[in-house]
Amino acid sequence: MKDDIILLGHGSGGKLSHQLLDELIIPILSQVDQAEQNDAAVLNGIKGDQIAFTTDSYVVDPIRFPGGNIGDLAVNGTVNDLAMSGARPMALSVGLILEEGLRLAELREILQSMKVAADKAGVKIVTGDTKVVPRGKGDKIFINTSGLGVFDHELRPVGRGAKPGDKVLINGNIGDHGMAVLASREGLALQSEIATDSAPLNAMVARLLAEYGTAIHVLRDPTRGGVATTLKEIALQSGVDICLAEEALPVSDAVAGACAILGLDPLFVANEGKLLAIVAANIAEDALVTMQTCEFGEQAVIIGEVTETSAGRVMMRTAIGGLRAIEMLAGEQLPRIC
Amino acid sequence: MKYSSEYRDPALAKALVAAISKDVQGYDGRMTLMEVCGTHTMSIYQHGIRSLLPAQVRLVSGPGCPVCVTPISYVDQAVAYARRPQTIVATFGDMVRVPGSTSNLQREKAEGADVRIVYSPLDAVSIAEKNPEKTVVFLGVGFETTAPTIGGSLLEAEKRNLKNFFVLCAHKTMPAPMIALTSDPELKVDGYICPAHVSAVIGSDAYQPLAEDFGVPCVVTGFEPVDMLRGIQMLVRQVVAGEAKVECEYSRIVKPAGNQTAQAILAKVFEPCDAEWRGIGLIPESGLRLREAYQKFDALIALPVEVEEPREHKGCLCGEILKGKVSAKDCPLFRKTCTPEHPIGACMVSSEGTCAAEYKYGDC
Secondary structure, three states, X not given: OOOOEOOHHHHOOOHHHHHHHHHHHHHHHOOOOHHHOOOOOXXXXXOOOOEEEEEEEEOOOOOEEOOEEHHXXXXXXXXXXXXXXXXXXXXXXXXXXXXXXXXXXXXXXXXXXXXXXXXXXXXXXXXXXXXXXXXXXXXXXXXXXXXXXXXXXXXXXXXHHOOXXXXXXXXXXXXXXXXXXXXXXXXXXXOOOOOOOOOOOHHHHXXXXXXXXXXXXXXXXXXXXXXXXXXXXXXXXHOOOEXXXXXXXXXXXXXXXXXXXXXXXXXXXOOOOOOEEEEOHHHHHHHHHHHHXXXXXXXXEEEEEEOOOOOOOEEEEOOOOOXXXXXXXXXXXXXXXX | OOOOHHHHOHHHHHXXXXXXXXXXXXXXXXXXXXXXXXXXXHHHHHOOOHHXXXXXXXXXEOOOOOOOOOXXXXXXXXXXXXXXXXXXXXXXXXXXXXXXXXXXXXXXHHOOOEEEEOOOHHHHHHHHHHOOOOEEEEEEEEOOOOHHHHHHHHHHHHHOOOOOEEEEEEEEOOOHHHHHHHOOOOOOOOEEEEOOHHHHHHOHHHXXXXXXXXXXXXXXXXXXXXXXXXXXXXXXXXXXXXXXXXXXXXXXXXXXXXXXXXXXXXXXXXXXXXXXXXXXXXEXXXXXXXXXXXXXXXXXHHOOOOOOOOOOOOOOOHHHHHOOOOOHHHOOOEOOOEOOOOOOOHHHOOOOOHHHHHHHHOEO
């Protein structure tokens, strides 16, 4: 491409748009021949009578942060939403909204990250759209990804599935993504850099479902609103009470320190590579070991349990023995973190 | 976390809880201990401390959140500056959502006003330097913890010879409101959990008049759970023994005479003045205003604007809550029309506000 920045004309639908698609986006993301380019992708290999379908938009600021950028975030986020439903993520669409003046080098880096993330997750980017808005009307780049997944089984680990006695598992440290973005946005000079946890979790989910089947009651990814908000949603949907043990909550020293400085609670900070699994008590220890042997699950722990009472509450037994209620995130703790 | 895990030691905390229960054995009645620092309020909820204390010990929250004690007329004034042409309003984050009489800064920002959130007043000085054609008004709220940094920012603005940097000053000081609340016959405070960071600046000796002249036990306390429980235990022991003295649990940070560098900046830039406290009213010598030499930075003097007539919201009990007379749950608006998304009173806005803490963490 001749230009090194995005011009309004790249969104015109004309020659410049074709250049952008043919010389940058398609070669990186899909490698489809021009002869095969149509208004919609045709997908093969879907059997059964149910598919999973989801969409998510990404407006994170800054667009690059330690451990990732808006591109891999947009792929992993949608892959994980599909995975949590129990489906096998199969295909993604990508909608790009670019601001006039965006450096092409930055766009290329983001597209390449998307491709790497899609390959890692085993999904194909099959369709997309690009628009350009005048300088000042957007903020560098916004991405929407929609995803389609197929079910290879009858398992549906939905939010209303939690039962008294179940254990609550998480695959590692909480709050990394939100604090990584906040620290790089605000230029916080922290001693140790906090990197995002953005990662595809579909392989871990597939293993859990294959090995434990219906004993995996609920799967959710605690993104915006953090672990607290997601568990409260599950407690309400399932009509159960959930009790966490503060001592069991995995938080890195760097995140705990940054949260303390800024007056934030890691329980409410976003994650992008974490899943909460609520599973039957009798397989909890085995499921934990399975998670620990999966990539992105080495630090998995049991953080709490579903109690015998059923009022839709989430509580935490604090380290010093106190009991406190946990509510959903109210208002915006950190704007524009994904 | 290094250097704080010792103060979160569960075994130590449990031993303190047991000791407090033993200390109050035989104490007839119920003692009311008040904290006057928003971070203490949060810590009590966050660690579930109320659920651990014996029935004889009651914790209430006082006027310790700087955003919450700021009168509604101040927000109206800030809104008027936000509407002023060519003006940037710079503020700490919590202030943008505090409701004024008819608007708030968040709304003004959405309507096109230039409202910027900063983490330090020095960032506001830099904004003024980078935008010489604009007027920058920084919202100076807070206790002795933030006032020295704002004083420092004025010294810096003077050094950089900035003519477009102003402060809308509403600083409050301790322990004046504690003395005012002690004199309120409706409210019986048996002991004060004295603020930690404020005390780091003013020193623990500042509470001597409360103990000596008003007979109220005072303990300067840190924020970690073991700090909180130790502070509560020290107060409980004083109350049970009928003593009234100033003790410092947080001596690793707070010295009897405080931080003299910060005090010197305060004395250089500010002088004491009477101040309006939301819910409490006018308290003599409880605020700070700029000294004459620094009044060129005073937005109220240098930038006159028309401000709407202040109107408090009907039914909001923030005032009574700030005095510790009622709890958040007693307010008819709590969780109904007043939520963190749509706060009606300031106590629901700040992360350190009593209502926001109750909403977020509640007691089980």
